[in-house]
Amino acid sequence: MQIRDLPYPDPGDPDVRSGPRFLLWLGRNQLGGQLRSMSWGLLHQCSIAGLSPAVGLAVQAVVDRSGTRLAWTGGLIAVLGALIALGDTMLHRTAITNWITAAARVQQLLARRTAELGSALTRRVAAGEVVAVSTGDVEKIGWFVEAVSRFAAAAAALVLICAGLLLYLPSLGLLVTVSVPLLALAVLPLLPRATKRADLQREKAGKATELASDTVAGLRVLRGIGGEELFLGRYRRASQEVREAAVHSARMWSLISAVQVLLPGVLLISLVVYGAVLARDGRIGVGQLVTVYSAATLMLFPLRHFEEIAMAYSFSRPSAQRAVRVLSLHRTAGPSTVDGAPTGALYDPATGLMAPAGLFTAVVCGDPDEAGRLAERLGGHAQTGSDPESGEGAAAQKAPSVLLGGVPLDELPLDSARTAVLVQDKDPVLLSGTLRELLDVPSSGRVTAEEALAAAQCGDVLDSLAQASPATDGDAMATRITERGRSLSGGQRQRLALARSLVTDPEALVLDEPTSAVDSHTEARVAAGIKALRQGRTTVAFASSPLLLDLADRVVLVHRGTVVAVGEHRELLDTEPRYRAVVTRETDDEIAALTTGCATGTIEEIEERA
Template sequence: MTTATRATRIANLPFAEPGTPDLRSGERFMLWIVRLQSRPLILGILCGIAWMSLQAGIPLVLGFGIQAAVDHSSSGVLWAAAGVLVLGIGQATAGVIRHRFAVTLWLSSASRCQQLVARHVAELGADIPRQIATGEVVAVSANDVERIARVMDVLPRFIGALVAFIAVSIVLVFLSPVLGVIVLVGMPLLMAVITPLLKPLENRESTQREKYGEASAMAADTVSGLRVLRGIGGEQHFIQRFRERSQSVRASAVRTARIRALLDALQVALPGLFVVTVTFLGARLALDGQLNVGELVAFYGLTAFLVMPLQTVTEMADKFTRGRVSARRVVKLLSLPARRTQLGSVAHPGDLVDEVSGLTITEGTLCAVVCSDPNTAGELADRLGGMAAQGSGGVSIAGTRIDDLSAESMHAVVVVQDKDPTILSGTLDELVDVPRTGSVERDAAMYAASAEDILEGIDWDEELPERGRSLSGGQRQRLALVRSLIADPPILILDEPTSAVDAHTEARIASRLREVRHGKTTIVFTTSPLMLDQMDEVHFAPDGVVLASASHAELVRANSSYRYVVTREE
């Protein structure tokens, strides 16, 4: 038995290993979760059956007691009172235990799904934005996981409701064959009335879920680009777009709510009308002498009790519909391919070679790549770092193709710093707490990134807001550089690391970068003459293909196209 199947208690959460899910469909994914939690599920079902059955037994005993009172039997009344007390205590005990197992199933399912999503997101790494909207990832983690867990919560009650329904129907047939058959046939017919609503509800749930994911993605993109929007005066345009998108989500939610409201209304109205009908027929039978008073009371109580199983079945149908839609979204996310799945590794970093662009970076050098377009530079940086969505075919390190390397090996060898680096919430000390070699101390990295001035307004243990909103663009960029330098990878790729800093700060960073990265391969994508002048070699790749390689001074003197890109002079 694996760890994934053993760890079912709340105390064992999170799981040491969440397991390998069945991703063939949303339904199979949910069935996989059920199988891994068979023990608490079976115990929860048994408690659910006991809870429902004991509750159903109370009307029977009450009917016996009332008939005993009618017959002036004191002992019968006492026995009935004792029976109700025992059944009430038993029902309460079974209900508490059932609820405990239900909570265990809910938390375990949610934790397992969360861990699966987190693990796969970590495997995808920087490929995520290229394959799925970040807002969709947030929506899956925040909403879909919860909906799947809710199915596991109601499942024991649902099975207990079915068993109780069958048992009560048999008792009703024994008390009155006519009324028993009416109940036995009528309750399924009520479900048949509700069932046609489930498919439209599922379709509208799916549409609403997609629109919600799109709106979340737009909101995330808008917030992350707020400074840019303010700079170009585009706030009102994006506000209008988000307003239109949110109104679309609202309209979709209203359409879904209409069906759900109808479903909830039928869930109350139909059983109520059915109970009134059966009670009326039972009263007629009592008047005709076919039922005594106690049997009529028991019959009414049992019929009224059947409303609960029917509501539970309807609740299960509703939550299963939502859960199935959410499971499909989770499966879609977990099915996104993580490109590096093999277990290759690099014994010792060497030259980095890209056959497509013609780029060859000698191990241990400080070099630059100049592209005419920032997007081209970003795409080439992603290729070299193994983060391109289409793969990095043709790129190798020390003769090993990086597409054949495991994610762990790539992370240990190559670090890529984007031009717009992410600053996570937490303290400044936590921000720079990354896997490291120990060769570069924190203070040395701060000095090399010319970031000492940041400490004048922020302490190491001070909490930073999400994405470092309180910091300027230059401060965020320099803190990201500090983080990269502390990691001290054998190969460091910096995409426009100084685009948001002033010229004096950029000059200091350029002059200090060589010392802190001595003996390690460093590739800087930039068009800044201040940075380029410090490089061992500059590769000119205006459209992503290397046209010339030399020092900055030589390229400025001999190549007019290069001179135009870096100085804007003909």
């Protein structure tokens, strides 16, 4: 795979049993590139090693006053120089190719899993961690894949050099051959402690980054309550902890580097002293001593790759483990057995919730978390993502699938299911870009952007955007929206997100508290706009606002995971105490007093009859 051929048609099915297994799987899938890089690395290393006998021959030719041999040796050194340049250039090219293609493969795997899981992903893994894995961790994983080939070439070159020295000059070659493995393995006892310190540094850095992101996101609120200095102090302390951890980690890595310099230095000194004694006694020639010394000196270069591969593995192993945590999540849906998207009522067998086709159904839940989970179920997302280690999600796996027109969403192709049912979260995210780009989403084509914006009551938002960007000549659609819509108020973000959902015009639209961030006057107009624009389409809105509930065709009360009442808003206010408690925010004492005065029996009995 070359960079120009990216992206991969199919990034493959990764081994997610553990971080090291994932790295091994990644290396196997990069085998062709690894072999090419190793071949060029071997040419480079062996050409460098060839300089030692060439220099030794040149010195011996000078000692013997042989001009012919000196000229031939000069030519050999020139050829070796050309091979070194070629090998180094191609090694760098192929190694970087391995890095980029490996990183691209991991990013494609992460993107595929993110698209498959949808909103279920952030319930299992923090969004910041997903971003960290797809950026910094991917880079570290790519570094390890790139370093493997150079390490393999260096290890092969060391074996060849030691074997050559043993054959060329056994007396000194034996000393070098015995010492090299000791030099390579000397840092192994220090690696676990260095890895532990590096992991601690990354953990503290992640917490500091998270704190900084939260501070920036809530800066407007902090200024309102005067809390800037408090959070600034927290970030100062967190950053100092990161600095101390980084210094602590650097000390260990500097110790490893010192060992890599000290021990080879001891070897070279021992080699010079022993070789000088042999040369003085006439047991070896000066050229032979120079050859062995040069070879031992040049062996320090491939030895550096042992330190690099140790560092690369130490940093990439936890990164691979975090990537595995994301990639091991899966959508527990059965095989697709239905072609196309069905039409009809939306029904949840687990709760008994029925949203008839073509009607505006409002759902009232006393527990907001329960409402959020039920909204996700209606979109088919509750069947997505289970953690095999913790066992979470087992209940979602056993629960029956939501039905659309009598067809289980689990049996629909993923694209068809998401086209048929769209769920808008309580806190929708606006991506950066122009307003026109925000509303340019896959849709049925029946609803225009202007109609959706009007239904969501975005007139004042358009005016604000037009005034905020004079460069667009008053075109609000060309105005850029900042990351996550932070330049907008909560109500403006909510209405733009609602307009985006309305443009999509799915068969069934599920809205979780679509008007919670707007005032009552705007809320009434938004509710009327939704009902008018979605006429003849299935719409479900989770809400507790009387203004929205009064406009719904039917209202459903869900209590403790079960539908307990169905009717119109005013009817349920009169007949259902639990509904009235949620909508009017009455306390238990108020409910008891009202119930005692107007009905016989206890609240438990009334709930029993309901």
